[in-house]
Amino acid sequence: MGQKIAAEVKETEAPQLSVDEWTIDQTVAEVERFFAGVLAKGPTADTADERPALLRWANRADVERYRAFYARPWSTGSFDSAVHAFACECARPECDAQVELALIDFPAPSDAASPVLAAGHHMPEN
Ligand SMILES: [Zn+2]
Incomplete structure (x- = not known):
């Protein structure tokens, strides 16, 4: 690729x-x-509260890049079987963990309530 x-x-x-x-x-x-x-x-995140949405935006952009790639006539493989290392959405500034996840298992655009989290990571308390 x-x-x-x-x-x-x-x-x-x-x-x-x-x-x-x-x-x-x-x-x-x-x-x-x-x-x-x-x-x-x-887009940017100026506060810790804005980081989860920015991370979701970036991860969603990765999904859409793969979708566009697999839609090309010369592409090999398939969107339905591809796996990607997404950024952990725990939103801790020091977190650089990645989460291996099948593209088809990435939460739907309407599903902001299901963060993609590395093992042991959790969303910040509000
Ligand atoms: Zn994390």
């Missing part, structure tokens, strides 16, 4: 960042600089 996306980006002559030779810190700094304008536009 990565090779296919890289080839498509190259065809469009869209801006690219080649991170293969960079440290993680260098990559983070360059990606933040590169996307600063877009990131400022949001």
Whole structure:
């Protein structure tokens, strides 16, 4: 999938960042600089209460990217059998856990009451 996306980006002559030779810190700094304008536009979470919705938005975007990928005529595999590592939606700022979940098991757009959580993680108390 990565090779296919890289080839498509190259065809469009869209801006690219080649991170293969960079440290993680260098990559983070360059990606933040590169996307600063877009990131400022949001969506964003300015408070802890807003983080769960932002994480759901990002995870939902991953589901839709897969849906678009598998809809392409050259794609192999299927949406119904694909698994993705979603961001844990516990919304703790220090959490970087991922949750392996079949795309078809990701909560429906109308289901905001079912967070995707890593084992042992829970939603913050209000
Ligand atoms: Zn978590």
